[in-house]
Amino acid sequence: MVPNHLILCMLLFYVNCDDSPDKRILLSDPDYVQQQLIHLQSELQSLQATVQSQNTELHTQSGELQTLQATVQTQTSEISSLKQQLVQANSDGGGSTFVRWGRTDCPANLTELVYSGYAGGSWYGHSGAAADPLCLPSDPEWLQTTIVPDTYTGQIYGAEYESVNAHTLFGPKSHDEEVPCAVCRSTSFVSSVMIPARTTCYSGWTKAYGGSLASGYYAQAAASQFVCIDEHAQPVVGGGDR
Structure with a gap:
């Protein structure tokens, strides 16, 4: 016969052993299998949601x-x-344009004539005058517009050579003669530049024409610009006398 207190100890020991982390799980336990299935289904749903999200992102990136x-x-x-x-x-070839002042034609073999006309600009005594000269075409066209009073208009005048003391800088008998001009388009070059104080071009550039640097008189009220007047300048044939 085994004493009662010994049996009690053995039962307590057996119960304590069942609570150890190394206890064995019975796979035949239906509750445990159900829990595992629920857990796996949850993980599967989570993976499916992740895959669907990644597919959506991939579609967007595509x-x-x-x-x-x-x-x-x-x-x-x-x-x-x-x-x-x-x-x-x-x-x-080309495309660059420039004005040849003092001539009605363009340099041969380098350019083509766009149009020719007359040099014009503001009156030399007007303090509010525009400074830039214009090459005015000989066949102007007029807008059908309202005429405003002369008080509020700009004014354009023809340009003349001024050769003081019988100097012939712009050609013989050029004093008070009108200035022609020609707008030229280069057939070989895409850019053009007027270089002051030079008679030859820098390396890599081709000379179109040369001449004298000219502007309005320094003591006149109206501002002016420097332009290159052709060295073989011509007057306007049949130009005005004033």
Whole structure:
């Protein structure tokens, strides 16, 4: 016979052993299997939601990529078009324009005539006058507009050569003669520049024409600009006498 107190101790010990972390789980326990199934289903749903979110993000990024590709394709096409235009411009040659003051024609083999006319600008005694000279065409066209009083208008006058003390800087008998002009377009070059105080061009540039640097008289009220008057200047044929 085993004493009662010994049996009690053994039962307590057995119960304490069941609470240890190393206890074995019986897979035949239906509650445990149900819990595991619920847990796995929850994880599966979470994974499915993650995959769906990633698929949506991938679809969005794919659309953005297609948009970027279309933009790049458009820009590439525009760049190609600009390159073709540049090549065409270079093959055509030129495009630069300039005014040849004192002549009605353009330099041969370098330019083509856009139009010829007369040099004009503001009156030399007007303090509010515009400074820039104009090459006025010989066949002006007029707008059908309301005429405003002379008080509120700008005024344009013809330009004349002034050769003081019988100097012939602008050609013989050029004093008080009107100044012609020609607008020229280069057929070979894409830019042009007027270089003061030089009779030759710098390296890499081709001379179109040369002449004398001229402007209005320094003591006159109206401002003026420096222009290059052709060294073989001509007067306007049949120009006015005042």
